[in-house]
Amino acid sequence: MTDPTPDAWRAVDRYFADTLVGHDPALEAAVADQNVAGLPAIEVAPVNGKLLHLLARIAGARHVLEIGTLGAYSTIWLARALPDGGRVVTIEAEPAHAAVARANVDRAGVGDRVDIRIGRGADVLPTLDGEPAFDLVFIDADKQSNTIYLDWAARLGHPGTVVVVDNVGRGGAVADPQSTRSDVVGTQRGIEMLRDDPRFDATALQTLDAKGWDGVAIAVLT
Numbered sequence: 748m749t750d751p752t753p754d755a756w757r758a759v760d761r762y763f764a765d766t767l768v769g770h771d772p773a774l775e776a777a778v779a780d781q782n783v784a785g786l787p788a789i790e791v792a793p794v795n796g797k798l799l800h801l802l803a804r805i806a807g808a809r810h811v812l813e814i815g816t817l818g819a820y821s822t823i824w825l826a827r828a829l830p831d832g833g834r835v836v837t838i839e840a841e842p843a844h845a846a847v848a849r850a851n852v853d854r855a856g857v858g859d860r861v862d863i864r865i866g867r868g869a870d871v872l873p874t875l876d877g878e879p880a881f882d883l884v885f886i887d888a889d890k891q892s893n894t895i896y897l898d899w900a901a902r903l904g905h906p907g908t909v910v911v912v913d914n915v916g917r918g919g920a921v922a923d924p925q926s927t928r929s930d931v932v933g934t935q936r937g938i939e940m941l942r943d944d945p946r947f948d949a950t951a952l953q954t955l956d957a958k959g960w961d962g963v964a965i966a967v968l969t
């Protein structure tokens with residue numbers, strides 16, 4: 748095989764998404780309304796949303812923490828993975844995004860299991876100390892703060908908690924040790940923390956999907 752061309756890898760992503768993810772009115776409406784409201788189109792790709800959903804089910808998650816709600820596309824995927832009584836706590840810094848997210852989770856029929864906390868992650872996370880330990884944490888916010896979010900994921904989880912970090916490929920830039928981009932440096936510091944901090948055991952996969960060339964790190968708390 749030659750290296751994948753953009754046309755070829757897009758066709759493969761479409762094939763997997765059409766075949767294994769399919770179409771869902773509430774998820775597609777969530778993206779449509781997010782776009783109309785002018786939110787950035789940086790929600791996870793459909794194949795990645797389903798990956799989050801499957802990881803939550805594999806982990807038997809009841810309590811999920813998401814850092815970075817945006818329009819709740821990934822939140823809906825996660826909420827649908829939970830048993831009755833399960834809950835997603837999701838943190839969103841932008842009140843206008845949180846309003847779109849609230850409408851989207853309600854329309855998707857999971858509003859009763861989604862708790863949207865408005866504020867910056869670094870401010871909201873310390874307030875979650877009294878919550879039941881989280882079984883899965885999805886980190887998908889400002890990349891500059893990834894090490895702060897990983898630290899809170901370790902504090903608010905338990906041995907066996909699954910931790911997922913979105914966007915760790917950054918179009919290939921993560922492999923550039925000279926990068927001065929703050930998002931890239933934040934991502935690199937997070938990857939190094941996953942290596943060095945004994946609370947984590949981790950790997951990362953690069954992804955080529957509807958959102959382009961990026962990656963996802965997956966860790967378990969020790």
Ligand code: DHB
Nearest residue numbers: 789790791887888913914
């Ligand atoms: C960006 C952030 C994301 O969470 C994402 O999935 C894609 C892009 C960004 O800030 O550019």
Ligand code: MG
Nearest residue numbers: 789887913914
């Ligand atoms: Mg993301």
